[in-house]
Amino acid sequence: MFPHEPPTTECGARGPLLHLDPATRSGVVFRLKCVQGHVGAITRMVEEEQSYCVDVLLQLRAVQGALSRVNTMVLRSHLKEYVTTAGFRGDVAHTVDELVDVLKYRA
Amino acid sequence: MFPHEPPTTECGARGPLLHLDPATRSGVVFRLKCVQGHVGAITRMVEEEQSYCVDVLLQLRAVQGALSRVNTMVLRSHLKEYVTTAGFRGDVAHTVDELVDVLKYRA
Amino acid sequence: MFPHEPPTTECGARGPLLHLDPATRSGVVFRLKCVQGHVGAITRMVEEEQSYCVDVLLQLRAVQGALSRVNTMVLRSHLKEYVTTAGFRGDVAHTVDELVDVLKYRA
Amino acid sequence: MFPHEPPTTECGARGPLLHLDPATRSGVVFRLKCVQGHVGAITRMVEEEQSYCVDVLLQLRAVQGALSRVNTMVLRSHLKEYVTTAGFRGDVAHTVDELVDVLKYRA
Numbered sequence: 196m197f198p199h200e201p202p203t204t205e206c207g208a209r210g211p212l213l214h215l216d217p218a219t220r221s222g223v224v225f226r227l228k229c230v231q232g233h234v235g236a237i238t239r240m241v242e243e244e245q246s247y248c249v250d251v252l253l254q255l256r257a258v259q260g261a262l263s264r265v266n267t268m269v270l271r272s273h274l275k276e277y278v279t280t281a282g283f284r285g286d287v288a289h290t291v292d293e294l295v296d297v298l299k300y301r302a
Numbered sequence: 303m304f305p306h307e308p309p310t311t312e313c314g315a316r317g318p319l320l321h322l323d324p325a326t327r328s329g330v331v332f333r334l335k336c337v338q339g340h341v342g343a344i345t346r347m348v349e350e351e352q353s354y355c356v357d358v359l360l361q362l363r364a365v366q367g368a369l370s371r372v373n374t375m376v377l378r379s380h381l382k383e384y385v386t387t388a389g390f391r392g393d394v395a396h397t398v399d400e401l402v403d404v405l406k407y408r409a
Numbered sequence: 410m411f412p413h414e415p416p417t418t419e420c421g422a423r424g425p426l427l428h429l430d431p432a433t434r435s436g437v438v439f440r441l442k443c444v445q446g447h448v449g450a451i452t453r454m455v456e457e458e459q460s461y462c463v464d465v466l467l468q469l470r471a472v473q474g475a476l477s478r479v480n481t482m483v484l485r486s487h488l489k490e491y492v493t494t495a496g497f498r499g500d501v502a503h504t505v506d507e508l509v510d511v512l513k514y515r516a
Numbered sequence: 517m518f519p520h521e522p523p524t525t526e527c528g529a530r531g532p533l534l535h536l537d538p539a540t541r542s543g544v545v546f547r548l549k550c551v552q553g554h555v556g557a558i559t560r561m562v563e564e565e566q567s568y569c570v571d572v573l574l575q576l577r578a579v580q581g582a583l584s585r586v587n588t589m590v591l592r593s594h595l596k597e598y599v600t601t602a603g604f605r606g607d608v609a610h611t612v613d614e615l616v617d618v619l620k621y622r623a
Contacts, residue, residue, distance in 0.1 A: 214355060220348060227345040231338055238334040241327060241376075248321060248380035252404045255373050259366060266362050267509060269348075273355035274505045278488065279495035287493045295485050297359045298512070374616060381612045385595065386602035394600045402592050405619070428569060434562060441559040445552055452548040455541060455590075462535060462594035466618045469587050473580060480576050483562075487569035511573045 214276030219268055226265050233258050270298075321383030326375055333372050340365050377405075428490030433482055440479050447472050484512075535597030540589055547586050554579050591619075 215223065237254045240246040273294070281290040322330065344361045347353040380401070388397040429437065451468045454460040487508070495504040536544065558575045561567040594615070602611040 215348070223348050224345055227341055227348065231341045231345070234334055234338045234341065238331055238338070241322070241330050241334065248376055248384065249400055249404055251376050252373065252380070255369060255376070256404065259369055259373075262362060262366055262369070266359065266366075267513065269355055269358050269362070270512070271505060271509050273359070274492065274508060275501060277355065278492055279501045279504060281493035281496075283496050287489060290493060291485060291488045293356055294488060295481060297356055297363065298484070299481065374620060377619070378612060378616050381599065381615060382608060385599055386608045386611060388600035388603075390603050394596060397600060398592060398595045401595060402588060405591070406588060429562070437562050438559055441555055441562065445555045445559070448548055448552045448555065452545055452552070455536070455544050455548065462590055462598065463614055463618055465590050466587065466594070469583060469590070470618065473583055473587075476576060476580055476583070480573065480580075483569055483572050483576070487573070491569065507570055511570055511577065 215269070215272045219272050223265055223268055226261060226268075230258055230261050230265070233261070322376070322379045326379050330372055330375055333368060333375075337365055337368050337372070340368070429483070429486045433486050437479055437482055440475060440482075444472055444475050444479070447475070536590070536593045540593050544586055544589055547582060547589075551579055551582050551586070554582070 233254070237251060237258070240251055240254065278290055278294060281287045340361070344358060344365070347358055347361065385397055385401060388394045391397075447468070451465060451472070454465055454468065492504055492508060495501045498504075554575070558572065558579070561572055561575065599611055599615060602608045605611075
């Protein structure tokens, strides 16, 4: 399903759910749909002979910026709903390792 | 057309074409189509209640990595076909300014 | 004191202390001293007529990588000692806002 | 000399000189000296018990920003004086490979 499968955590199996309040969830879905349309438009730019490399690079940068904003929205929810309560659950070490790993190469 | 319209250069108007050899062009198009499918899959993950924030962050990171690789492919072509010949054309200052601007916030 | 003073949080005034265990603290100090020496060496490279731009760029990248590793060490401590216990202290919103802000433009 | 020796190019040996006009060179040297002082100040922050992790992260981010600006200054000179004239010299492929490599993980 994913052409560039990243290293996975075992958390999917461990079962914590996605903690996104409804407003964040719908905001993330909306932005991802915009990103999808934008990537389609860049694909058509590249297929045409008439477009200019620097314009393609600028559009790629805009998409990367949009994905960074989605990343920040999901990260904020994860911190608020899951990381700040790790002390209660008693899985501080695992929660921190997992988050540091996902932030390590953050664009 | 683009929801997150970036600052544009006047180059589209100035008319230099996209200098991508056929192999690079088809590689870029293929990867952008993969990215589009991948973003659709992440959208479905977020819509489902069962997925975990960290898995969403990992998938977003994978897409950002894929876009960085596309960026590098287009940049390499632009350097090879356009920047290294600016001395012949006599538009060194413009070519450099434009490229430095697009690289400034490179993810 | 700092030539490029960043936006400050009011937290310095609020008084939470640096939570770094002794091993992390001495690791961070050691790496920062290496970075300082490395930056001095790059300065001398630039002052000399004999060095090559790409070598300077490679050395700058190495220093930026070393600073990213220091950043990750401090971030890991902050998450472990302060963020995961925000639920106990009852300052989840403030802790999350502050951390998201500092991560926003993470290199 | 460098604690975190990056992969080197053979260009140092090949002998192209650093192409920095006097104003850029002195600007780069000035900024690197500021960075060096700033890193020393962060080291002292970490050595003290009284400082707060988020303030350390903000200072590290400020230094990383300053280094990015130095990077851009050197990159601009390299493009202007060396890359745009590669067509004349006939070493396009080498010049491009070398630059793409150094930009690949640009922070």
